[in-house]
Amino acid sequence: MSSVQNPELSNSKGMLTDVTKCIGCERCVEACVRQNKLPREFPAKFKSDDGLSGNRFTSIVKTDAAKADLVRMVRRHCLHCIDPACLAACLVGAFKKTPDGAVEYDADMCIGCRYCMLACPFSIPRYEYNEPLPYIRKCKMNDECRAKGGKPACVSACPTGATIYGRRKDLLEVARERIKSNPDLYIDHIYGEKEFGGTSVMYLSDTPLNETLKMPTKTEFDRLRVSSLAQKSIPSMVEPWVWVTPVQFVAVSSGLGVIWLYRRKKLLANQNNQDSNPGNENKGGDHGNR
Amino acid sequence: MVTGRPVLEGIKTLLWIFFIAALVIGLGRFFFGLGAATNMTDQLPWGFWKVFNMVAGAALATSGFVVAAIIYIFQMEKYKSVARFSILVGFLGYGSSLVALLFDIGLPHRGWHPFFMWNPHSFLFEVFWCVSIYWFVTAFELLPLITERFPFPKFTHFIHEVMLPAVILGITLSTMHHSSLGSLFMVSPTRLHPLWYSLWIPPEFFISAMGAGLSVIVLLQIIMSWLYKQEINMKVLTGLVKGSAGFLLLYLVIKVADFTVNDKWNFVFGPDITWETYLFWVESLLQVIIPLAIFLYPKTRNSIEGLIFGTTSAFIGIVMHRLNTGIVGYFRSAESVYVPNFSELLLGLGLICGAGLVFLFLLERFYIFKEPVSHGDHHDSSDIELWSSAEAQTVFLGSRAKKVGIIAVIVIPITWFFFRDQATGPFQPIVQPVEASIIGVDPLREVLRIDGNLANEFVDFPHKKHQEAFIKEYGMIAEETCVECHHLNLPNDNASNCRLCHSDMQLKTAIFDPDAHIQHFRADPEFDIEAFMKTDLSDRRKGFEACFDCHEENMKGLAAYAVKGFDQEAPGFKDVMHGSCQTCHRQREEDRAKADDNSNCLFCHKINP
Secondary structure, three states: OOOOOOHHHOOOEEEEEEHHHOOOOOHHHHHHHHHOOOOOOOOHHHOOOOOOEOOEOOEEEEOOOOOOOOOOEEEEOOOOEOOOHHHHHOOOOOEEEOOOOOEEEOOOOOOOOOHHHHHOOOOOOEEOOOOOOOOEEOOOOOHHHHHOOOOOHHHHHOOOOOEEEEEHHHHHHHHHHHHHHOOOOOOOOEEOOOHHHOEOEEEEOOOOHHHHOOOOOHHHHHHOOOHHHOOOOHHHHHHHHHHHHHHHHHHHHHHHHHHHHHHHHHHHHHHHHHHHOOOOHHHHHHHHOO | OOOOOOHHHHHHHHHHHHHHHHHHHHHHHHHHOHHHHOOOOOOOOOOHHHHHHHHHHHHHOOHHHHHHHHHHHOOOHHHHHHHHHHHHHHHHHHHHHHHHHHHHOOOHHHOOHHHHOOOOOOHHHHHHHHHHHHHHHHHHHHHHHHHOOOOOHHHHHHHHHOHHHHHHHHHHHHHHHHHHHHHHHHHOOOOOOOOOOOOOHHHHHHHHHHHHHHHHHHHHHHHHHHHOOOOOOHHHHHHHHHHHHHHHHHHHHHHHHHHHHOOOOHHHHOOOOOHHHHHHHHHHHHHHHHHHHHHHOHHHHOOHHHHHHHHHHHHHHHHHHHHHHHOHHHHHHHOOOOOOOHHHHHHHHHHHHHHHHHHHHHHHHOOOOOOOOOOOOOOOHHHOOOOOHHHHHHHHOOHHHHHHHHHHHHHHHHHHHHHHHHHHHHHOOOOOOOOOOOEEEOOOOOEEEEOOOOOOOOEEEEHHHHHHHHHHHHOOOHHHHHHHHOOOOOOOOOOOOHHHOOOOOOOOOOOOOHHHHHHHHHHOOOOOHHHHHHOOOOOHHHHHHHHHHHHHHHOHHHHHHHHOOOOOOOOOHHHHHHHHHHHHHHHHHHOHHHOOOOOOHHHHOOOOO
16 A cells, blocks of 8 residues: 555655635635536535535635634645545445546445445545435546646635645745744644544644644544544554454454364264264254254 | 234235335435435435434344354254244345445445445445345345255255355344444544444444344244234243343443543533433333343343343434434534424335345245255155246235235325425425515615516625715715616516616606707717607617716616627626626725625525525
């Protein structure tokens, strides 16, 4: 499985969103809708609170002004994990991580089991629930623009430069630089650097992201008593269990064979004993049960 | 073969009703989509069909492989009397689950994909392979049941010969997929509640499934023996529940160890007590504690009432455990609740009813309660009544076919009516129209609710705020503000005549002086005043053009549209509305001092919750 050290991904691209710069204008949403030629929004039943749906790949999440002193807007879209849970979960392998850094979905392979939706720690993949034959829909980091060597449309559209696009390595440096130059403003943490094995889309914030973005953070892990997993990607966490299965296949089947042989021998020995003493009551009892 | 009690006919009628209704729902799902047929959401993508029918269903149908292991591997001849019964339960249980999955997955015509497109890292891949192969193995194990009633003894004999490898394969696949069904939920450490999430899920699922499977087989055996007036072999049943108790005890030990090692007791005994804790207590009580108390105590274990009570409790408990792990445990992180709707329940349960019908059919026509004298050398064919053509006729013709037809005629329209009603429900817009008109006006006339294209989608337009802004920023008088925007067509009209509104052309108002109007024309030597006065203003297009030639400026938003064939047809309400809003707001945006971000579509076009 791929990991942070995967050489193929060393030059992978990513996005960095500075939460303090976002003004919530939704230009990125508009650009995404235009670029992907997305149809009208679904009726509200198929739209979740965070605004993402089968027809919206990105959205702006706002903090509840009633609850928080600081109102912040954050872009929500696929984080394009370095070791994606959806990729490991998909039973036909419809997801792939491109060297570009994007996690792409192949609709031609999908069977519609929705396991990727269950597996995604950020709850990003969406489903076309109103279609008789539905597909998974999610942000693909704008494959068309990337193919031409350009930026994703949402990044170009951002008027304040809250979202920037570039090599993940460079973005990390930019983020560190920003934290260094303005330590009073930012929380000293780059969300996405290590979360779930690292993500290609990262966030820099002055407010905890689990409140604004409803993103699972380390506190969440601590609360759930799985803190040892906080820095690991989900695939690497469950990987050992996957390889138990082939071992189990060999072990159980051969074990059963051995048990059968052993029991057989014992039964045969018993039978021989019985044959030598005809009129044994055991045999009669056996028949009675039927 | 066997004769049933009179109540059986009623039960069968009920099963048919539910089964036919389920088929109707299944058809509807392919017409209207999963969203209409189910209550699943993006946050809770696995619903009743997957978790109840597949995950819980597999646990309930564990009996097939456990009993096969007892009989073929451990060679305990005593339990042979429940062999066919339990393998059949396993086969039909898995069969109905697989059919339910065909409705649940989005693209069932691609169900064969995992056989060719591999992702061995996926738990679901493992489950898919094991379950589908296991199902064929159980079918193979059951083949003698059918073939022995037909005159090809050699084939039956051959199947008996190769039974052992098939049984070993079946058991192995079972141990694999039962643990993998648990591992499915291991991928969501942050989403599943810690009471059910654990890295120890695989053994927990496997062992609890075996415990429950044995209980279920005892319960079914008691019910079916009663229905078909068969003698109950208490010795066998108590033996089975002893096994069940063993597995449940093991499960309890693992669960306790899991909670201790992973330090999760605070969720059970406090201080982190939430509603999940109570649910967990009920589940544990039903799944483990009550059955264990009954099965471990010889007096209750040996009484029919005790067995019924204990096995029912284990049955409900295991279903609860699976539903909690697969659905309820996700509620907190999803911040939403999933309750299966009526069509989901109907399809899920109806398919099980269908499996029940097949079960009863086979029970009545083949040797299931009693296996005819054991196979092998002393095969006594006189024991077996061969299949006759008269019997075949009773299957498809006669009173049964008539009854099913009548049930279908009654059930299909009723189900379709209710499903149709429900299916169209969610597609209605959440914002209800204020009045059945194009513009709804709130009582204070501060906000207009506009539905330009009559699609029941509304945009809230702060009318009063705009008026105030014009007065404040441009120093207009109140009446003047209207003209800034309202040189429009009538709603939903293409070329409204100006006179429709300006019927007071002869009166002097704050914004219009008819005398000045005429004098202005006279002053212009190039203007053909005579032709203008003769213009037939009742003609819609001519009337509009007569005004628009001069008054383009007043109609700010319209300017852009003049280019695109404005002489042919005036823009509709929607175009004008967009033109007006965007023209002003984009202009303001260029003027940085007044910049706002109201110019993009999404500022207005949000579906308001």
